[in-house]
Structure formats: C-alpha cells, structure tokens
Amino acid sequence: MSEFAKEKLTTLMLEYPKPSGIILGYGTAGFRTRADILPWIMIRIGLLASLRSKVKKACIGAMITASHNPEHDNGVKLIDPYGEMLDQSWEVYANNLSSLDDNIHVLWDYLETLMTQLNVQLNDKSTVAIAYDTRQSSPLLSNIVKNAAEILNTNIMNFELMTTPQLHYTVRCYNDNELYGSCTEAGYFDKICTAFRKLIEARRYNLCMTSGAKPAEQLAIDAANGIGAQKLVYLNQRLSDLLTIEIFNDGTKGHLNEKCGADYVKLYQKAPDGLPLTNYPKYCSIDGDADRLIYYFIDENQRFHMLDGDRFSVLFASFISNKLKEAKLMDQVKMGVIQTAYANGSSTNYIVNTMNVPVACVPTGVKHLHHKALDYDIGIYFEANGHGTVLFSDNLKSKVKAAIEDQNRTDEERLAASQLRVFIDIINETVGDALADLLATEAILCLMNLSIEGWLHLYNDLPQRQLKVAIKDRTMIQTTDAERRCIAPAHLQDCIDELVSKYSSGRSFVRPSGTEDIVRVYAEATTQVDADKLADDIRKIVEELTK
Template sequence: MTTSYRTVYAFAREMHPKTVKHDIQYGTAGFRTKASNLGYIMYRMGLLAVLRSRYKQGIIGVMITASHNPECDNGVKLIDPHGEMMEQSWEELATKVANVQDDELEQTIRDIVQDYNIDMSIRVNILIGKDTRPSSPSLAKSVIDGVLALSGKPIDFGIVTTPQMHYFVKCRNTQNEYGVATEEGYYTKLVSAFKKLRGDKYNNKNYENRILYDGANGVGAKKIKYFQERLGECLKIVLYNDAGIGTGKLNHLCGADYVKSQQLFPTGVPSEPNQRCASVDGDADRIVFYYNDENDKFHLLDGDRIATLVASYLKEIVSETGLDLNLGLVQTAYANGASTDYITESLKVPVACVSTGVKYLHHKALEFDIGVYFEANGHGTVTFSKNAKDKLNQAAKGNILTESQQQAASKLLALIDVINETVGDAIADLLLVETILHAKGWNIQDWEQTYTDLPNKLLKVTVQDRNVITTKDAERQCVTPNGLQEEINDLVKKYKRGRSFVRPSGTEDIVRVYAEASTKEECDKLAAQVAQKVYDLAGGIGNPPLIA
C-alpha cells in the first residue's frame, strides 16, 4: 500500500505538478476551465475515479469535455455506475483532491481510503471518453496516469459524446441489460427502436422527414454521420458545421447554446422558410429546434417546448394502455411560465420545480413512474421506473388487456429504447422529437402553436462576491442580501404576468437575472430594473445595468 501511495505523490510532483494557485470547484458540469490549467486536475480525477470505483464496487466513467464552452477550454466529470452524475458528497471530495498542494496529495488519498473504508485490493475498470477539442488527447493521458497510479485499469473509448459515455457506463454495470456497451450497440439500440416506431411510412400529414442539423463543429457532427448511414431514407439529416478536429471552431457562432442565447441561426445553416432545424452543443448533450418563417422571423423551440411535446405524447400513450402509471414533469425556475401553465392547466400533468442543475432534475424525475425533465437550454431526458417497465412488459405480453392496449404498451416499450435514460442526449432526443412529430403528423409550426411563450430576458450582473446572494424555494426566492427579494416583488407587481428571480453563478462572481412579462418591452425593462437592484444591493462592480 505504501508503494502505491508514494507512486501517487511521485507522479504528482514530477509529471503532473499543481500549476494553478487559485482553487477550482467541482460543480454540476464537473471541473471546467482553460485547458492549459487542467493537467494536474485530470491526473487527480484519475485517482479519484479509482477510489470511487472501489467504494461503489462498480465501473466509473470519466468524460473529458467542456460542452458548449469555447474550444480553448476543457473539463472533466465523473460518471457513477448507473450512468448518473457523481453524488454530491463526492463532489466535495473532488474539489478537495483537486486543490490540495502536491505534498498533501498522498495524505489526502490516504484519508479518503480510511474515511470510506475502501478496499484497495479490488480490481477496477475506469472508462474514459473525450470530445473533439485539441487538448483532449493529452488530458486523457493525464487521467490514465492517475488511474494507473492506483492500480486501476483504464479503458479508453476515444472520441465519444458525453451521453454515449453515460450509456457505456450503465451498460457495463448492468451486464449489458440496458444495452450493449459499444458504439455499435448504442447506434443499433436507438435506430432499431426508431425504425420500428416509424414503420414504412416516412412522412405523415404535415410532417416531412427532413431536418437541417448543426453539429457545432464537435463530436455531435462526427457521430450523427453513423446515424445518417443507418437511417437512410427513414430520416434525412442534412448536416452543417461538421468540421474535423482542429479545423473547425467548436461552438463558434453555432451550436445549441449560441442559438438559444442569441436567438439567431447558426453560421452556415441556410434559412429555408419553415424548415425544421436543430442544433446540438459541443459534447452533444443539449439540443434546441428552430426555424425562420416566410417573413424571415426567427422561432425557437427550446427545452421547455421539447418537454411539453414529450409529456403530452407520453400521456396519450399511457392513457391508451389503461395502466396506472404516475407521469410527472420536472422544471427549473428558468422554464417559461407559459409552458408551466400549459402543462398544468391543459395537459393536467403534475409539475415539480427544482434548483438549476441536471442532477437535481434527474433525481426528482426518478420519483415518478415516468419522469420527464428538460432544462430550457435543451438538456433533458425521460426516466422510467422498474415498476413502469414491469407493468408495460406484462401488458405487452399478457392477455389481461385489449389488443389496442397491448399495442400501446408495445409502442411505449419501443419508445423507451429511443431514449437515453441516463442523461440528456441530443441525438436520442432528436430521434424522440422526430418520432412524436411523425406520429402526430405535425410540422414544426404545429408543434409551436400548442402555446405561446412569454417574452423573457436573461441578464448578468458582475459582483464582488457571488456568495452574498443566497436563495430558497428552488432558487425562486432570494434570502440574502436583506431587502433584495422585497424590491424584486415590488417591481414584478408593476408588470402584467411579470416574474423575475436572481441566482448566483456556480463558477464565477456574477449574478444571473431572469425576467418574464406579457410584452417584450415590459420584460426588458423589468430585467434591467431587477439587475439594477442586484447591482445596488449585492455589491455590483463595473458598469451598472442600462435601464431601457
């Protein structure tokens, strides 16, 4: 044991020395910063992955990505055995391991082993994946060094999407019950289910089987080509922003985050009137849909729209089965108020609101038999309980239901195989949306007409210390600084259908301000006024917000 620990320290000191003085925090997205500052952190996360694997007695994944960030950034996050985000208590350990000095690392590892009673003799495999960033190969080598330093076995999956890594980890830990833990297994599972649901009829009523796809010059562009080959005429995916490694600017003027935040077409994608388009982000775990109408006006269908489409369709099928299954939808405070009203009042589906962060949405979704969750940014999925799957399997095979009910149960089982339950998966979600639009015979305008979004605005206020802002009630109410929430309440009262909340960033000293109102002009004014109150009461620095 001593030799192994000393190896940890020797590697850290000689090959992966700590190069950054300031601390870095493990958040929902793991660690994320400039790629040049991540070498020692990657090594240490290789160490932590081995400890986590031995503690959980299961296979752990390590994904190297910075998602929608610029190409110069990178990051890393650990994936737990069921394909879920690493549990919160170990996020704190990750932060500690990343920030200790080199000469404290050996003892820190010893302490974790002792505190968690970890059997260091257990043989473990660590799965490693990376996106297309130029820095990813060298950072993967640092992770591998960390895994080897504690006698783990690294298994490098090469360039994959983040959702594929989550899928691989769950497959390996369920002995391939969830699916085959290879890229081919992933493609086969999704495409086979998609084709089964679509049948031989590729177009239906207003639905046309053609979509323009913005790959953000990332891994989502590489992997969609494998789907193109397998889908053929079933779904025509026209690919843009698919530059190879080192030649395209990842996420630059393209990708889901750009389209969502700028409300603009990505560079390179042609504006064909009323043509359905989709953009994924750099690691292909987010997706948004959009189109320009005949007047060249931009229309966005984001995560809220995807959630309502999916929830409404699932409710229809569950009703057709006649089974007693508990369906619910999970949102954050960023969800458009009009979507929440539509879900609760028109669809009659229960809605839960949780704090921002996929881990919170996913955890809450698991409380339902069928849990739908999407963040407004386009990251989300659907989870199905064991109870739901057991009932559906019994219904599809048994004679207890009518023929139409059995068919509905079989349809829902096939739909489950189109979905990546482990995490938001842009490509799986694309196939899910296309399945539903095809089944309904809808074009993108039909989808959009289900309800009208309230105008909304998101602003940032730079402050001296983001920690002065604390919140409660799923971040919808500000607790400190004193008096700020009262000021927000007074402002909101002045606007029809007004709503606003503030929350601190998880990674930098800024405060995010969200506002809604019945008109764009009132929404913009409310957002600016709330931002000014944040600036005044929470230690704003730099130029104050401009009030229209």
C-alpha cells in the same frame, strides 16, 4: 500504501503542479474552467474515480468536456454506475481533494484516511471509463486522469472521442452486463436507430397507404463545431431513408460553440452563424458535447420560432399520456415533469392546468432533475436549455410488458403498449442526449402527425430574456427556493421583488452560474420589450450591489 504508488504520484504532481491561489469547486457539471489551468485537478479526479469504482465495485466514467463553454475551457465530470451523475455526497471528497495543498504528503495522507473511511484497499479492483470531446486540450487532460487512476491499480477503458451521453450510456451498459444495451458506440447506435425505425416505419406505411409515398423527413443541424458532427454522420448512414440530415458547423471551418450551438440559439433567440435559414422545414442546434438540443424554424412571414427544453417536456408528456390512455394504463402509473426556474411560466401552466400533469421545480443542473425524476414511474425532465430525458421505472416497464402480452386486451391497447415499449428504447435514460432526443422528437411528431408549427402552437411562451453578468465574485450571490430567490447580498431580493411588481406577468431571478464565471439573470413578462427592460434593470441592480 505502496511506496511505488506514492513515487508515481509525486512524479505526476511535479509534472502538473497546482497553480498557487487557485480555488476550484465541483460545480453544476463537475470541474470546469480554462483548460490551461486544469491539469492538476485531473490528477485528483483520476484518484477519486478510482476510489469510487473500488467502493461501488463497478465501472465509473470520467468525461472530459466543457460542453457549451468556449474552446479554451475544459472540464471533467464523473459518472456513477448506472450512468447517472456522481452522487452528490461524493462532491465533498472532490472538493476536499481540490482544496488540498499541492504536497505529496498532504495528498497521500488524505487518500489513506479516505480509503480507511471507505473501507477499500489499494489493490481492490477498479475500472474507469474515459472519453473526451473534440477540444484540443482533451487528449492531454484525459491522459492525466488515466495516469492518476492507474496509480491506484485501476483498469482503464479509453473510449476517446465520444459525446457525453454516449459515455453515460456505455458505463450503464458495462455495469449491468449489457442488459441496457451493448457497451460500445455501435451498440448505442443500434439500440436507438432500431427503435426509431420500428416506431416510425409502421406509421409511415399507413400514411403511405392513405396519401402516397412519404419522403424522408428533412432536417438541418448545427453541430456547434463539436463532437456531435462526427456522430450525426452515423445517424445519417443508418436512417437515410427516413431522415435526411444536413450537418452544418461540423468543425471544418468555425470554432467550437462560437456563435453557434444550442446554448447560443437559446440565449440569443436567433439562428447560429454558419447555418443559412433557407429551405429546410426544421432546424436544430446541439451543443459542444451533444447533450442539449434546440429546434427552430422560419414561418411564412420569415419569423424565427424556437422550441426549447420546455417544449420537449410538453411534447414528450403529451405523447406518453396518449399512449398510456390508449393502453388503458394511465391510472396505474405516476407521471411527473421536472423543471427549473428557467422554465417559461406558460409551459408550467400548460403542463399543470391543461395536461393535468404535476410539475416539480428543482435547482439548475441535470443531477438535480434526474434525482427528482426518480420519484415517478415516468419522470420527464428538461431544462429550458434543451438538456433532458425521460426516466421509466421498473414498475412501469413491467406493466407495459404485461399489457403487450395480455391476450384479453384489444389490439389498440396492445399496439399502444408496444409503441411505448419501443419508444423507451429510443430514450437514453442515463442523461439528456441530443441525438436520442432528436430521434424521439421526430418519432413523436410522426406518430402524432404533428408539424413543427402544430407543436409550437400547443401554447404561447411568455417573452423572456436571459443575460450573463460579469461581477468580481459570483459567490456573493446566494439563492434559495430552487434558486428562485436570493438570500445574499442583502436587499437584492427586495429590489428584484419591487421591480418585478411593476410588470404584468413579471418574473425574474438571479443565480451564479456553476459552469462559467458569471451571474445569470432571467426575466419574463407579457411583452418582449418588458422582459428585456426587466432583465436589464435587474442587471443594473446586481452590478450595483456586488461592486
């Protein structure tokens, strides 16, 4: 490889050396830790993105974000050609690069070996699309990724401030010659807003005829003081006649994700700071990079109710099933819901036993859910934390298209097929997307004529509690069976089983986080008091056995 490239890499490594003793793995959502110790890994990720692009002969995305984590953290994850997360087989290369000593000869040798193994050359064409969230550390980190990728002759597209799902979408559009949509932020908004408008204008017109003019739907949104606040302004501009969105926690006062955002609301099951629960019928929280969404409202007795990712699975599956039935397509397609161990037991029960839709359980991380969702014609996946989307197979899309064009079908069948076709355009199929999911949810509620209370009452959640437990080394906890059982440390699972058996409808599991330096404990039971007690008992056991 060229001496010039090697020299440039040497200079970059001298500028951003690897701190001694650091171990960093490609986790649930890429590399993530405190921003001040991240620069060196950005060099390695820039190199890897470039190699991946050369191998796939396609653009690869690099998103700089630590999503729901606090402002002082940051991270990076790579996006594959169709907008999906980096193929897991490449996480090995990411981890190998991360573990190498900070020595140009060692790193250069590894790169040469890898290029030979992957059958690519330094001068092969490569393109990397970069974007970042609003963290102060993001511009510097993205610049390092850019400089490193350019050393391997890579063309950079810098989209600067974007939500994570927007970058996933953009990478997909670029690589499929804009069949999926136009490869710009304007193209993204055009696609989802046009589809939303088409779907609900006709419905609102009908409602208007029967019960008078309908005012725009009102929503108050906590934007977690992140990038989503800026992007929600576009939705407001485009759809103000249909949706009135008031944006709170827009980054002008509070700190990113601090006592606000989807993760906070889900974890503590209460409203965020900075968003007074006053007179809005519906409230939402998104997270720092706008890939998660949670709904909530206050009932007439001032009780707080939250609708999380499990609720989106149920709502989306109900709507899609209805449309498939109306279009007489139900028997021709395979639909499934994908969840993780965090899914409330009641939601799984409702989907399987009331809706008759199969549920698969996979380990935490959108990458696992997305992969499993590809097994279905319609794969609906949501993590309980509000992160998810729907995947539609080519088979499903062509069946829907044929149904729309089939003149022998009734008007009702063809209308249902068209509504499904338009609904697909609201969905960002590349990854969970808070903005797209928000529009999809509002469209479904409108088309199903369902209030937020009606949505909540589809089933009753089992009370649950989640805790974060700080221990000295979270890798001591090892799990199996989609993270539902522990295999290390010894006896932990036996203790969990014993405690769980004391509670009616008790369930609990423990797993190390892949994005924070903590262990997560989940517990559910028949009452909130029991769920809280079970979670706390398990916490004590975890602390005891990992001392």
